[in-house]
Amino acid sequence: MILRERPVPDSTPPQFPLAIQYCIRVAIRSDVRKLEWYGSHSHTRRYIERAFVDMTKGRQLMLVADINGFPVGQIYMQFDSKNKQHADGRSRGYIYSFRVIGHLQGLGIGTRLLRTAEIELARRGFRYAVLQVSKRNEAARRLYHREGYLVIDEDPGQWSFVDHNGMERHVDDPTFVMEKRLAPSL
């Protein structure tokens, strides 16, 4: 039998609503591989693993946005750092590795992750949230401005990391350093 495809009418296909529940929670061990997002972020494997180990030692916190057990968004907080402008273990906490999986961007998940990270920092007594954003990333900068972050400094953004294949990768991406004064936690 030969199946012939019907000609597709030149109009928008029917649209169906989809309501999705998600939660924001602390990352667990089984998230670590999933956070590579099917290979698109495998190059950050060591980063993710190190953040998780640091979290078990109380030095960091990793939050994920979870849909059906899969982490579709992430944000990490570092409590102390060599760079005391970023994090000093007391007053300033550093937010990094903030991202939402591509097809779920622009739906409010990132804003909620960011606000939850700020609450977690404030709960631990931090008075400022600090982050860096690429000078080229205008969309993220818009989000940070809207959420009350101000530029306090610039950084040449030159650093290196070792990827999942053991290759050293160099990053050359100038950034703005931004901070937000956090409302004290009740």
Ligand SMILES: CC(C)(COP(=O)(O)OP(=O)(O)OC[C@H]1O[C@@H](n2cnc3c(N)ncnc32)[C@H](O)[C@@H]1OP(=O)(O)O)[C@@H](O)C(=O)NCCC(=O)NCCS
């Ligand atoms: C930045 C990011 C985490 C925000 O999460 P999100 O769930 O898309 O954000 P929300 O839906 O809560 O808010 C939307 C706002 O985020 C910003 N944004 C940044 N990148 C965006 C993207 N690719 N798609 C949609 N919004 C984006 C915009 O300001 C947008 O507001 P707008 O409607 O005025 O353009 C996410 O878009 C992302 O992962 N982007 C790629 C990685 C990245 O740039 N991370 C930040 C590094 S500093």
